[in-house]
Amino acid sequence: MKLAVIGSGYVGLVTGAGFSDFGNHVTCVDIDQGRIERLRRGEIPFFEPGLPELVQRNAKGGRLVFTTDTAEAMRDTDVVFLAVGTPSRPDGAADLSYIVEAARAVGRALGPGTVVVTKSTVPVGTGDLVRETIAQVTTQPFFVASNPEFLKEGDAVNDFLKPARVIIGANDPSALDVLRRLYAGFLRTSDRVQVMDLRSAELTKYAANAMLATRISFMNELAALADKLGADIEKVRKGIGSDPRIGAKFLFPGVGFGGSCFPKDLRALRDMGRSNGIPLGVIEATVDANDRSKRRFAARIVDHFGGSLAGKRIAIWGLAFKPETDDIREAPALDVIAHLRAAGAQVAGFDPIAADNVRAQIGDQLEIVDDPYAAAEGADAVVLITEWHQLRQPDFARLRKVVRTPVLFDGRNVWDPVEASRKGFQYIGIGRPPVSAGD
């Protein structure tokens, strides 16, 4: 088939490259000229494991091309995916201006029978908005469908090529047939397509993210209680995770969730509830609990030093919102850094991949170092925020030699408190009893 993908970010580029790998001809569009030029040169504008190979292979094969011109991309196109951003507006609702603009550009250039598919995460009812927007600028017949994306940054290629399920929201049988054929190659072992109406498909995406985020906030709140009561949340986590009704995934307590999806999608869902007069108390609480988690973690560090960090140097290990990505949108590290600086700290940060993005956004607010031990040089505390593999089992003996004060704040509970203590560190995790040096 001939496809167009509007928006060549994390989702659009993976989508375009993934479909082209199955023999479709895909044109990826972006309004960012610099991004398209880089893609034409074979450069990937962000870090995503496996994506460079996938893009380069298909670009070389002539199946994947890039343009800034939506009209050109729409020529003879059977299916067009909208994969533009849907960021938060100041009131928390999803900003649909990119979707509307993309739909209008698509509408002006579409041929008869084109299927327009929303891949972006969009509030319930956006399918109707897309249909109306396009109908205002064309007289051609067309179809609108929803196909929300569930990929995870850091494992996006795998998720896209081997999806756990494909949700298709389509009211028209021929649109559904086209999308089924498009996904057939991905789903040879079992048909994991779930077909539903457009509105249910739109809501499914928010429901999935909200459920995952709620599990995290739930654990973070219990971790705070465990802390207070002298219980160990890691034991509680295993205790509940082994119940098959609960399951072990997404129960890790930590600093709080961030990224380009959970925070904004929860705010958008909260807005859908508020504006429809349906109280979504769990969602409201999940958002609030996450803000508290990040503040609580930073406050713990400040309190440890008696309420002020003036003259203290704090090393932050891991700045991306999670491992295996360079994405720092709403990264918890950024909040923690802001709190520590407000208490007077001087901050040194290390991240194996996201350093350039942090430098571009807040480079004046911290020293960014390209080695974790160099970041810890002279530090009064080493704080783990993003559990990159290479930071999970540090050389504590080496670390002990470079720090000024041997204190560890493990924001992901990945370090071994006993090992850290043996090497002379005071260990403070999330919801687990702190361990003094040499205990």
Ligand SMILES: NC(=O)c1ccc[n+]([C@@H]2O[C@H](COP(=O)([O-])OP(=O)(O)OC[C@H]3O[C@@H](n4cnc5c(N)ncnc54)[C@H](O)[C@@H]3O)[C@@H](O)[C@H]2O)c1
């Ligand atoms: N990033 C994820 O992990 C993920 C996962 C699932 C769903 N989503 C959803 O997918 C959507 C896209 O997210 P993303 O992370 O890929 O965003 P992104 O910011 O990485 O990419 C969006 C791209 O769209 C481009 N764009 C904006 N308006 C355009 C237009 N009119 N024409 C052409 N290009 C345009 C931007 O320049 C940008 O490059 C969002 O709704 C998001 O919630 C994201």
